[in-house]
Amino acid sequence: MNTHQTHIETLALLARTLGNAHRLALLEHIAQGERSVERLAELTDLSLANASQHLQHLKRAGFVQTRREGKNVLYRLGTGPIAPLLVALRDYADHQQARIHDLVADSRSHPARLEPISREELLRRMSEESVTLLDVRSEDEFALGHLPGAINIPVEELERRLAELPAKQNIVAYCRSPYCVLSVDAVAALRAHGLAAQRLANGFVDWKAAGLDVETATRVYDPGP
């Protein structure tokens, strides 16, 4: 029984390492490329010593590795299935969000999910007519990768940035995963303003998993001086 205890204890330890917003933020920045401690502290708005401590915590769990370059210690992502773990975590979070949203929607007797369109349907439409792709996730998620040609307007800014959208084109909104419900809100808001909008059924994760083109923000890797 002693070894099993150790095994589950190990899992808990790993989960706990991810159980801190600052460490997750550091991890996301590191996922975009090697960064020095100083740069990471800047990016995450942490003190140098604090960032260093969190980074060592991550390192102990194997989520990051280090190497020295000149005066700087550069942190990079560790080996192993880290991405699947983070994706699973986000997927679950999306589902939770959707669940809460559904409760609210039910109480208001909302109709269903505003008939989402599939990836195939989207591809077909993109080849036949012009479609405006609207990415309603946060800016940093958008920067990490999005559908080619998509416009990024986080859902909470949508109402006051409607002007950025072409009035004549059909709009397809999407967010992360099938569970992510931001796009439902977005479509509802767009339609309320008289725009032709639909949502993509399975979101960005599905698109990427299908091996389709993904665009990333201009500056992907900036090692600095």
Place this chain on the structure above:
Amino acid sequence: MNTHQTHIETLALLARTLGNAHRLALLEHIAQGERSVERLAELTDLSLANASQHLQHLKRAGFVQTRREGKNVLYRLGTGPIAPLLVALRDYADHQQARIHDLVADSRSHPARLEPISREELLRRMSEESVTLLDVRSEDEFALGHLPGAINIPVEELERRLAELPAKQNIVAYCRSPYCVLSVDAVAALRAHGLAAQRLANGFVDWKAAGLDVETATRVYDPGP
């Protein structure tokens, strides 16, 4: 009221909920079927009140749901992609274990991975001759599902339970995932005792993912009405 939580804080909160060995243990027991608080407290060796608190923690994060039956409150697994999350966590842990193991192995100049056999190869052999399948994971993991006809001997008990294995048959040992390295140890131990043993390359996860038959020990979760 500061209910505003950034996306990343939500992720951290969920991860933190999994970041406790007792909660993980509770979750694993619940995954096997509905259980009352009392039973769960027993199974995990926690006080009643403490178990109750941890369960409510899990409930807040949506990992479990409750219903009342007579005097008892029964906890069951929540909806949403919980299993993938736990699998991803375990996979990552397996990889970490393998990494440490490799370091040790390297320092001893061990040979490579004892030529693992693929799933296809295993299936072929199972159809042609008799093969003894040896599951070296812990008993509770075994209970949650294993290859059909497999014998379960946790790797740490292997040395003193060799008698349970048929001496004349070829043995194929496996554990969870490609990263899991317990089976390497097992094969090494078996060969040291003169038995014909090989390890399965990708472990149970791969087998299950391929949609092949899985045997379970205890009754599987029944959602009821």
Place this chain on the structure above:
DNA sequence: CCACCATTCAATCAATGTGTTGAGCATTGC
């Protein structure tokens, strides 16, 4: 080999998380 500087370590305090106790509150059986 020396001075510099990015990073880490150590010590401290505040904040959070955990486990125990005993009280409180439903539900069932009498």
Place this chain on the structure above:
DNA sequence: GCAATGCTCAACACATTGATTGAATGGTGG
């Protein structure tokens, strides 16, 4: 209704984690 049962809640003590400071380390570049 009343006691018994099963669970939750509240309050406390204790352990762990997190942020801040300032000092130490150790590799670099001169």
